[in-house]
Amino acid sequence: MPDGKPPRILAFANQKGGVGKTTTAINLATALASDRKVLLLDLDPQGNASTGLGIPRNERSPGSYALLVEGQPLPALARATQIPNLHLLPADPDLAGAEIELVGRDQRERCLANAFAANAAALAGFDFVFLDCPPSLGLITLNALVAADGVIVPLQTEFFALEGISHITRTIDRVKRALNPRLGLDGIVLTMVDRRNNLSELVASDARSFFKDKVYDTVIPRNVRVTEAPSHGLPVLLYDFRSPGAQAYVRLAAEFLKRDRARKP
Ligand code: ADP
Ligand code: MG
Numbered sequence: 001m002p003d004g005k006p007p008r009i010l011a012f013a014n015q016k017g018g019v020g021k022t023t024t025a026i027n028l029a030t031a032l033a034s035d036r037k038v039l040l041l042d043l044d045p046q047g048n049a050s051t052g053l054g055i056p057r058n059e060r061s062p063g064s065y066a067l068l069v070e071g072q073p074l075p076a077l078a079r080a081t082q083i084p085n086l087h088l089l090p091a092d093p094d095l096a097g098a099e100i101e102l103v104g105r106d107q108r109e110r111c112l113a114n115a116f117a118a119n120a121a122a123l124a125g126f127d128f129v130f131l132d133c134p135p136s137l138g139l140i141t142l143n144a145l146v147a148a149d150g151v152i153v154p155l156q157t158e159f160f161a162l163e164g165i166s167h168i169t170r171t172i173d174r175v176k177r178a179l180n181p182r183l184g185l186d187g188i189v190l191t192m193v194d195r196r197n198n199l200s201e202l203v204a205s206d207a208r209s210f211f212k213d214k215v216y217d218t219v220i221p222r223n224v225r226v227t228e229a230p231s232h233g234l235p236v237l238l239y240d241f242r243s244p245g246a247q248a249y250v251r252l253a254a255e256f257l258k259r260d261r262a263r264k265p
Contacts, residue, residue, distance in 0.1 A: 007039070007126040008260070009116070010186055011148040016164045017135030020154040020191030022048040023226060023236075025132040027246070028152075030235040031253030033085040036127040039078060042091035043068075043144055044134040045098070050090035053081050054233025061092035067115050068143065069098050074119035083235070087126070099139045109179060112143040137171050145175045150186030157193050157203040162210070187259065188215045189252065192222040218252040221245060 012025040026049055029038045041064050042049035050060050066072040067089060078087045102108045112131075116123060123129065131144040145151065151172055155161050169185060176183045188211055194200045208215045220226075223245035229236040236246045 004124050006120065007123055007129045008150070009129040009131065009148045011131040011133055011141070011144040011151045012154065013131075013133040013137075013141055013144065013151050014153050014155065014164070014168050015135060015137045015141075016156070016161075019156040019161075020189070020220065021135070022052060022132050023230075024152065024154045024189055024191065024220070024249075024252075025049060025130045026052045026235050027226075027237055027249035028253055028256060029086055029128070029130050030083050030237045031249050032128060032256070033083050034253075035085075037085050037087075037125060038128045038130065039087045039089070039123070039126045040130045040132060041067075041089045042132050043095070043140050044091060044132055045093075045096040045140075046134070047091035047093075047095075048230070049132045050088070051233065052230040052235065053083075053086075053088050053090075055079070055088065055090045057093070060090035061094065063090040063092040063095070065092040065095040065098055067119075068112050068140075069094070069101055071111075071115055071118070074115070074122045078122075083238070095140075102139050102143070108139060109142045109146050113147040113180075116147050137167065142175070145172065145183060146180045148180070149182050150184050152186050153188045154191045155188050155203075155207060156191050157200040157207075159199060159203070161203050162206055165207075185214055187256075190215065190219040193219040194222045216252060216255055218248060218255050220248045220252065223248075 012021045029040050032038050043064055062077055066077055077089055081088050133141045133144050153168055172185050190204050221244050223243055225240040225243035226236045226245035229239035232239055
């Protein structure tokens, strides 16, 4: 249970779309919520995390835009979800304009970090805050990286995956040097792994030989139940708990907590 300490803030980022950022953020958050308090911020104007948690488009405002751009207080914005202990800040439709609106601001890359600082008391009620980033390295993702303690990079095991990952790791290094010394690569999660596909296995083994223990042992298999779940507004853990995809996210959460304990002094 929350102990009054600040939560650990993790950005789910990769400039490639469709690699499993949102799916991993939702399902890892859901699995962790069985005994931790988690807040998920949908920072992607496409609002897939909001859809995946069953929030209709016309009920998403005020949400992450109100926090990031308007500086509204978090307690009035965070919503309970159908999963106890999992709260959500949906992506309000206005978020699509945020990149442009933030450009002219002072400290435009620190708006989210400043909003978190102003809401420290409310955040202390959570163990983890997950930031589901859009598929770009624009100003919203930059705000997430400046506000985060660590980054989880979902990596789809396909041909160009490793080429793409150097963009995000270099961006993490730059943000760490220039803007947020706390930031680190927390881990890489291999997603949509298909054991019958040699290329998928090859990419997975290349990722492990290069990124070593940064790569989670748990891999997420390609599983049709994972694809179906969002259209029912449910995490796959609630849609079909016994499916291979849901069970992989349960194991990922156990590994995540084990790594989290090992990280602490
Ligand atoms: P991102 O947030 O990186 O754009 P998503 O999490 O939205 O990626 O995933 C992209 C698509 O792939 C979605 O349609 C999602 O349902 C599907 N998907 C994600 N993970 C899996 C999986 N393990 N098996 C099958 N489909 C998946
Ligand atoms: Mg997404």
